[in-house]
Amino acid sequence: MNIAIIGSGGREHALCQKLSESKKISNIFCFPGNAGTAQIANNLDINYLNFKSLLNVIKLLKIKLVIIGPELPLVMGLTDFLRKNRILVFGPNKYAAKLEGSKAFVKKICRKLSIPTANFKICTNFQQVKKYIKECNLPIVIKADGLASGKGVSVCKTKKKALVFSKEILNGKFKNSKKVVIEEFLEGEELSYFLVVDKKSFKFFGSAQDHKRVGLKDTGPNTGGMGAYSPARLMSHDLERKILKRIVIPTIKFLKKKSSFTGFLYVGLMIKKNNPYLVEFNVRMGDPECQVILPRVKTDLFNIIYNSCKNKLNKININWKKSKALTIVLCSKGYPNSFKKGFEINNLKQISKSKNFYLFHAGTKTNGNKIVSDGGRVLNFVGLGSSFKTIRFNIIKKIKEIKWEHGFFRRDIGWRVIKK
Numbered sequence: 001m002n003i004a005i006i007g008s009g010g011r012e013h014a015l016c017q018k019l020s021e022s023k024k025i026s027n028i029f030c031f032p033g034n035a036g037t038a039q040i041a042n043n044l045d046i047n048y049l050n051f052k053s054l055l056n057v058i059k060l061l062k063i064k065l066v067i068i069g070p071e072l073p074l075v076m077g078l079t080d081f082l083r084k085n086r087i088l089v090f091g092p093n094k095y096a097a098k099l100e101g102s103k104a105f106v107k108k109i110c111r112k113l114s115i116p117t118a119n120f121k122i123c124t125n126f127q128q129v130k131k132y133i134k135e136c137n138l139p140i141v142i143k144a145d146g147l148a149s150g151k152g153v154s155v156c157k158t159k160k161k162a163l164v165f166s167k168e169i170l171n172g173k174f175k176n177s178k179k180v181v182i183e184e185f186l187e188g189e190e191l192s193y194f195l196v197v198d199k200k201s202f203k204f205f206g207s208a209q210d211h212k213r214v215g216l217k218d219t220g221p222n223t224g225g226m227g228a229y230s231p232a233r234l235m236s237h238d239l240e241r242k243i244l245k246r247i248v249i250p251t252i253k254f255l256k257k258k259s260s261f262t263g264f265l266y267v268g269l270m271i272k273k274n275n276p277y278l279v280e281f282n283v284r285m286g287d288p289e290c291q292v293i294l295p296r297v298k299t300d301l302f303n304i305i306y307n308s309c310k311n312k313l314n315k316i317n318i319n320w321k322k323s324k325a326l327t328i329v330l331c332s333k334g335y336p337n338s339f340k341k342g343f344e345i346n347n348l349k350q351i352s353k354s355k356n357f358y359l360f361h362a363g364t365k366t367n368g369n370k371i372v373s374d375g376g377r378v379l380n381f382v383g384l385g386s387s388f389k390t391i392r393f394n395i396i397k398k399i400k401e402i403k404w405e406h407g408f409f410r411r412d413i414g415w416r417v418i419k420k
Contacts, residue, residue: 002062003302004029005041006078007069011287015069017299017358018043018294022302029061035371036361048073051081064088067305068263071147074283075101075176077342079262085236092283095259097220099251099281103164103181104145104280113250117278118270122165124344129166132182133159137257141183144169146176150212150224151336155185189273189416190279191232191287193243195267196304198313199260202252204240205318206293207232209416210286214336216412218353223336224377225417227413229388230292252279262308266320291360291380292325317385323356323384326391326414330399332363335376343406344350351401357394358382377405388414 003025005012013036020040031054033043048054049072058066065200066082068074068091098105110117118141121132133140141161144152166180190212194205208230214220229350247267255261264288266282285293292385296302298319307316332339334384341363348371351359360382363375379400384393392414399409 001025001064002027002029002128003065003072004031004061004063005033005037005066005067005069005339006031007075008034008376009069009287009375011285011290012039012069012361013360013362014380015067015292017360018297021069022300024300024302024306027061029063031057033270034361034374035364035366036359037391038110038366039404045161048078048243049076051078052167054078055085055087057362058082058087065306067091067308069284071097071100071282071284075147086323088309089262090309091263092261096255096261097120097283099255099265101147101176102145103143103158103280104179105180106278109251109314110252110278113254115250115278116246116276118186120181120183123166123180124178126167126170127169128181130163132401133162133166135181136162137184139185140325141185142169143181143183144174145178145179145181146174149173152339153222179344186272186277186279187236188270188277191269191271191276191346192228192286193240193267193269194285194289194293195248195265196308196313196318197252197261197263198230198308198311199262201313201314202248202265203313203316203318204229205264206289206296206320207235208234208286208289208292209414210289211410211413214410216410217245217415221336223331225288225329226331226410227287227291227326228288229324229326229414229417230289230296231324233417239271239274239276244268247276248279251418264309280393287362288327288329288380291327291358291382295358295382295384296321296323296325321384324386324388324391325382325384326388326393326395327380327382327412328392328399328409329362329377330379330386330404330409331377331383332373332375333406333408338377340406341372341374342367343404345372345378347402351398357382357398359398373406389418392418
């Protein structure tokens with residue numbers, strides 16, 4: 001079978017690598033892919049947001065299954081469009097994608113279903129913002145309602161900062177956001193919980209802890225993710241039971257009344273005194289959590305995805321390696337603010353890969369015979385083993401082999417679990 005993967009990040013390279021191990025796939029096409037996927041698949045630099053043009057290419061290449069990696073095409077309704085044209089798609093439809101596309105939509109569901117989450121207020125104008133912020137305790141969490149590439153959330157320690165960021169959102173800083181969601185600040189520890197879902201059932205698909213902040217010990221502005229480890233140290237059978245009963249099952253039942261869900265569901269949580277509070281939903285694998293979860297999966301990923309698309313997920317057993325996994329993201333200097341692209345990355349071919357080490361490309365592209373930087377998050381170094389501390393030590397050694405002067409990374413990924 002010919003398949004296609006939509007997207008160009010580290011998540012998509014990780015998906016591509018795992019799927020390339022399946023004997024049931026003839027060819028993998030990546031739209032547009034990156035310098036890493038180019039080594040194991042066929043990259044095509046096309047605009048996947050031009051749905052009609054994309055469909056023509058899919059038909060021409062006899063692609064039978066499309067896996068959508070990033071959130072924007074899901075929110076825009078690519079799944080609905082392709083399904084209407086009889087293409088098998090792994091990814092939720094436009095209605096279900098509102099779980100990620102609108103934080104206000106999710107907050108309303110939480111209120112309706114009594115799902116535990118931070119207290120909040122949805123504001124559509126600056127007067128509402130000013131009035132509500134006056135009543136809030138510090139710090140205050142300000143969120144853009146729509147998609148913002150991981151940069152639409154700010155934990156504000158002053159009311160002035162909260163007002164400034166809210167005004168930026170309402171003035172169009174993020175194209176898809178016309179509302180501001182103001183939340184109370186929840187004390188606790190973050191946990192990423194993943195599921196694979198079809199119309200009839202769902203299955204656990206790993207846990208991880210992401211490191212969103214750019215600086216050591218989780219300081220500085222939010223990013224798309226500086227690193228992650230899996231499994232998350234907070235996971236237990238008791239906590240999982242609470243997550244499913246209080247958050248996951250009510251949400252999926254609610255969606256089924258108007259729609260259905262096929263794809264990955266990310267449940268972003270804050271854990272306080274062993275109780276889960278919903279922070280956000282994503283309707284695709286997280287990035288960089290995907291890069292530490294997929295290497296731990298023993299089951300053929302194609303079988304999982306294909307059976308989900310056919311609503312036969314309940315016939316699949318998902319088996320896991322005992323190994324732990326950790327990833328460190330190498331970023332362009334200046335990220336998550338302004339940064340420059342196009343710098344050559346040397347020595348990549350000299351870095352040895354093994355069953356316990358992966359190098360996933362994110363913001364890269366080929367320029368002749370060279371591989372150059374093409375984004376804020378550039379490379380994901382992933383290690384597996386029995387000790388997070390040892391894995392992290394070995395990854396940092398690998399990063400130093402590159403000697404790329406235009407990049408930086410966090411040396412403390414996994415600091416909570418390693419410290420403990």
